[in-house]
Each structure stands twice: as structure tokens, then as C-alpha cells.
Amino acid sequence: MKKKLLIIIGIIAIAAVAFFAFRPARESADPRPVVKIGATLPLTGNLASIGSVIRESLLMAQAEIPANSKYRYELIFEDDQYDMKKIVLNTTRLISAKNADAMLFMFDGSNIGAPVIEKHQIPGMGCTWGAKFFKDYEYSFNHWSRPATQAAAFVSLMKDRGIKTISSIAQNSANITELMDEVEKLAAKNGIKFTSMNLVNINEKDFRLVIEKMRAQKPDLVMLMLLDPQMTIFAKQAAEQNLNIPYTSIDEIANTPNRDYLEGSVFVSSISGSPEFQSRLADRTDLHIMPCTANLYDNFKILVSIYESADHKLTGPEVKDRLYQIKDYPSALGVKISVDKDGIIDSPLIRVRIENGQVVRM
Numbered sequence: 001m002k003k004k005l006l007i008i009i010g011i012i013a014i015a016a017v018a019f020f021a022f023r024p025a026r027e028s029a030d031p032r033p034v035v036k037i038g039a040t041l042p043l044t045g046n047l048a049s050i051g052s053v054i055r056e057s058l059l060m061a062q063a064e065i066p067a068n069s070k071y072r073y074e075l076i077f078e079d080d081q082y083d084m085k086k087i088v089l090n091t092t093r094l095i096s097a098k099n100a101d102a103m104l105f106m107f108d109g110s111n112i113g114a115p116v117i118e119k120h121q122i123p124g125m126g127c128t129w130g131a132k133f134f135k136d137y138e139y140s141f142n143h144w145s146r147p148a149t150q151a152a153a154f155v156s157l158m159k160d161r162g163i164k165t166i167s168s169i170a171q172n173s174a175n176i177t178e179l180m181d182e183v184e185k186l187a188a189k190n191g192i193k194f195t196s197m198n199l200v201n202i203n204e205k206d207f208r209l210v211i212e213k214m215r216a217q218k219p220d221l222v223m224l225m226l227l228d229p230q231m232t233i234f235a236k237q238a239a240e241q242n243l244n245i246p247y248t249s250i251d252e253i254a255n256t257p258n259r260d261y262l263e264g265s266v267f268v269s270s271i272s273g274s275p276e277f278q279s280r281l282a283d284r285t286d287l288h289i290m291p292c293t294a295n296l297y298d299n300f301k302i303l304v305s306i307y308e309s310a311d312h313k314l315t316g317p318e319v320k321d322r323l324y325q326i327k328d329y330p331s332a333l334g335v336k337i338s339v340d341k342d343g344i345i346d347s348p349l350i351r352v353r354i355e356n357g358q359v360v361r362m
Contacts, residue, residue: 030072032069032070032071032072033070033071033072033313034071034072034073034074035071035072035073035074035101035102035303035304035307035313036074036076036098036099036100036101036102037073037074037075037076037100037101037102037103037104037300037303038076038077038078038090038091038094038095038098038100038102038103038104039054039055039058039075039076039077039078039103039104039105039296040077040078040079040080040086040087040090040091040094040103040104040105040106040109040113041054041055041077041078041079041080041104041106041109042079042080042081042082042106043055043077043079043081044079044081045081045082045083046081046082046227046228046229047082047106047107047227047228048081049257049287049288049290050106050255050290050291050292050293051079051082051106052287053281053285053287053288053289053290053293054106054290054292054293054296055077056281056284056285056287057281057293057294057296057297058075058104058296058297058300059075059284060280060281060284060297061297061300061301061304062075062300064301065304069304069308070307070308071307071308071313073304073307075300076094076098076100078090078093078094080109082107082108082109084108084112087105087108087109087112087113088112088113088116091103091112091113091116091117092116095116095117095120095122096120100122101122101316101319102122102123102124102125102303102316102319103117103122103123103124103125104124104125104126104296104299104300105124105125105126105127105128106126106127106128106292106296107126107127107128107292108128108173108175109126109128110124110126110127110128110134110140110142111128111130111133111174111175113126113140114133114134114137114139114140115137117137117139117140118137118138118139118140120316121139121315121316121317121320122139122316123139123141123303123316123319123320123323124139124140124141125141125142125143125296125299125302125303125323126140126141126142126143126144126299127142127143127144127291127292127295127296127299128142128144128175129144129147129150129175129176129178129179130142130147130174130175130178130179131146131147131148131178131342131344132178133174133175134342134343134344135342137343138320138343139316139320140343141299141323141339141343141344141345142343142344142345143295143296143298143299143337143345143347144270144292144295144344144345144347145270145346145347145348145349146344146346147178147179147181147182148182149346149347149348149349150179150182150183150250150251150268150270150349151179151182151183151185151186152186153250153268153348153349153351154183154248154250154267154268154349155183155186155187155190155192157248157266157267157268157351158187158190158192158221158248159190159192161266163192163220163221164191164192164193164220165192165193165194165195165217165218165219165220165221166187166192166193166194166195166219166220166221166222166223166248167194167195167196167197167198167213167214167217167219167221167222167223167245168180168194168196168197168198168222168223168224168225169198169200169207169210169214169222169223169224169225169226169234170197170198170199170200170223170225170226171199171200171201171202171225171226171227171230172199172200172201172202173202176225177199179225179250180197180225183250184197195214195217195219196213196214196217198210198213200226200230202227202230204230205230205233206237207233207234207237207238208237208241211234211237211238211241211243212241214243214245215241215242215243215245218245219245220245220246221245221246221247221248222238222243222245222246222247222248223247223248223249223250224247224248224249224252224253225249225250225252226252227252227255228255228256228257228258231252231253231255231256231262232256232258232261235247235260235261235262236261238261239261246264246265246266247262247265247267248265248266248267249265249267249268250267250268250269250349251267251268251269251270251291253265253267253269253354253359254267254269254272254290254291254352254359255290255291257288259354259357260357262354263354263355263356263357264353264354264355265353265354266351266352266353266362267351267352267353268349268350268351268352269291269349269350269351269352269359270291270347270349270350271294271333271334271335271347271348271349271350272289272290272291272293272294272359273289273293273294273297273332273333273334274294274332274333274334275334276334277294277297277332277333277334281293294331294332294333295332295333295345297332298329298331298332298333298337298345301332302323302326302329303319306319306322306323307319309322310322323339323343324339324341324343325339326338326339326345327339331347333347335347335348350362
């Protein structure tokens with residue numbers, strides 16, 4: 001009998017400890033509703049240097065949300081290694097299994113994820129090239145310069161430098177070919193000729209024939225429109241073949257962390273962030289700021305501002321409608337931005353060069 005009594009007392013004691021241990025957690029739990037924002041990024045693989053610093057910028061944006069905000073904003077990251085199939089799987093999983101209220105994308109992730117978010121009526125904000133694509137997807141928004149804006153900045157630089165001939169090598173993707181079409185047309189109107197425009201698939205690693213053709217054509221400049229590791233591979237092979245022609249680009253040289261063979265390149269680049277934004281990010285991480293870092297930061301902050309402005313938790317269609325109303329938003333780029341009728345957030349470009357391996361404004 002005594003043994004049974006001790007067992008009963010022990011059970012009661014354990015139950016009491018459990019009750020008091022868990023009660024404070026329940027009482028201190030944040031009662032605010034949750035807004036879940038999914039982000040599929042390349043956190044490993046060839047583009048991890050870009051995806052990782054974007055992740056840090058998003059976490060910084062999350063940390064800056066006031067403590068008295070109406071909602072708790074949960075960021076859910078998925079690594080896609082910039083694999084298009086993984087982007088689709090991640091987007092589907094984040095929406096269907098993890099109940100994401102909105103999505104964030106990098107580069108071509110915007111295009112790949114667009115049909116998925118359209119189907120689920122979930123707003124998605126990205127940072128990639130191209131404009132035509134977004135006209136067909138009302139739930140997709142793109143925070144990057146329009147191709148026409150990029151082409152105008154590039155051709156203006158070429159005219160000022162007295163460039164007459166260019167040979168280009170570009171990744172064969174819809175967004176880049178859309179941009180290069182704009183560049184070629186505007187260049188021709190301004191007396192600048194492309195001696196060749198070479199398209200290569202994303203997995204191509206042998207550029208020796210293209211390099212030999214460029215050397216025979218002797219253009220004033222070679223325009224590089226490749227993502228790493230292709231950029232580094234091309235530049236290394238070109239050095240081995242003594243191409244000896246200066247390089248130019250729109251953005252892509254800035255995307256490349258290894259610039260050993262790109263010293264002295266002069267090109268145009270989207271704004272990577274205001275000095276104040278870059279300083280705050282540098283206080284948080286040793287990772288170098290990369291393209292889309294400030295843009296995705298803006299995207300997250302814009303979504304938060306939209307949710308906070310409402311008197312109820314907005315649905316996907318309601319958030320989408322309010323995104324189209326964004327005008328003169330004070331962005332992390334240091335300029336005011338607006339969303340146009342196609343869901344595009346246009347912004348200016350700057351002239352830069354590679355100096356001691358760094359991107360320096362001219």
C-alpha cells in the first residue's frame with residue numbers, strides 16, 4: 001500500500017512540474033496572427049554568394065519590424081541551389097505545406113515560380129531581368145530595371161566612350177535574350193554594331209571557339225552576360241588564348257565574386273543599395289553586398305507595410321491589389337520606387353568599373 005501511495009505521489013509531482021513548466025510558455029506566447037513569407041534562394045551551389053547575402057538582408061528587414069506590429073512575420077527559407085526544378089518544388093511546398101502568405105524569389109526564380117503562385121493566388125515578389133513575362137502574371141512583381149532602362153544606360157555609356165563595335169556572349173535564357181534584343185536595336189540606332197551575339201546554355205564550359213571568333217573579329221569591347229561559374233571560366237580561357245580585348249557588361253560582372261581576369265572592366269550596373277543600407281548590412285554580416293540584396297529587402301518591407309496598413313489580415317488577392325498601388329516608396333536603393341501596371345518596379349543604373357577587384361562607381 002505504501003509503495004502504491006509513493007507511486008501516486010510521484011505521478012502527481014511530475015504532472016505538477018509539467019503543468020507549471022509549460023504554463024508560462026503558453027501565457028507568454030505571442031497572440032498576434034502570423035504572416036508567413038516564403039523565400040526560395042540558392043543558399044548552396046554556384047550562386048550561394050548571392051543567395052546567402054540576400055538571406056541576411058531579409059533577416060535584417062525582419063529584425064527591424066517594430067515590436068508593436070499587428071502581425072508576427074515569419075520568414076521561411078528553402079535552398080534551391082538555383083535549380084529550376086527545386087524552385088518549383090520549394091514554391092509548391094512553401095505554399096501548400098507551410099501556408100506561405102507571400103513568396104520571394106531571386107533571378108529566374110520569379111519566372112519559374114510565377115505559374116505556381118498564380119494558381120494559388122499568392123503574391124510573389126522577385127528581382128530578375130525582363131518585363132514581357134510579367135504582363136501575363138498579375139500575382140508576380142519584379143523589383144529590377146526594365147530592359148529598356150538597362151539598354152539606354154548601356155548604350156549611353158558606349159557612346160560616351162566612342163565604342164563602335166561589340167561582340168557579346170550571353171546565357172541563353174528568355175530574360176537575357178529580351179534584354180539583348182533591346183540593346184542591339186538601340187545600339188544600331190546609335191551607330192554601334194554587334195559583330196556577333198553568342199548565346200550559350202547554362203551548363204556550357206568550353207568557350208574556346210567563341211573566343212577565337214571574337215579575336216578574329218577584333219571588336220572594341222567584349223560584352224559578358226554570363227553568371228558564375230561561366231563568367232570566371234570564360235575570362236580564364238580568354239586570358240589563356242590572349243584575347244586582350246576589354247570587357248563590358250550590364251550587371252553581370254558585378255555578380256561575379258572572382259574578378260581576377262576582369263580588372264579594368266567598365267560597365268553599367270543597377271544600384272546595389274544606398275550607403276546607409278550598405279553600412280547597416282555590413283554591421284550585420286561580412287558577406288559582400290550583391291545584386292538583388294537591397295531589392296529583396298525592399299520587397300519584404302513593402303509586404304510588411306501593406307499588411308500593417310490594413311484592419312484585417314489581407315488575403316492574397318487583396319495584397320496583390322495593394323501592391324499595384326505602391327507609389328514613391330523610399331527604397332533601400334536610395335531612390336523612390338513605384339509599381340507600374342505590369343508589376344514592374346523600375347530603377348536607374350549607374351556607371352561602374354572594376355578597380356582592385358572591387359566594383360567602384362565612376
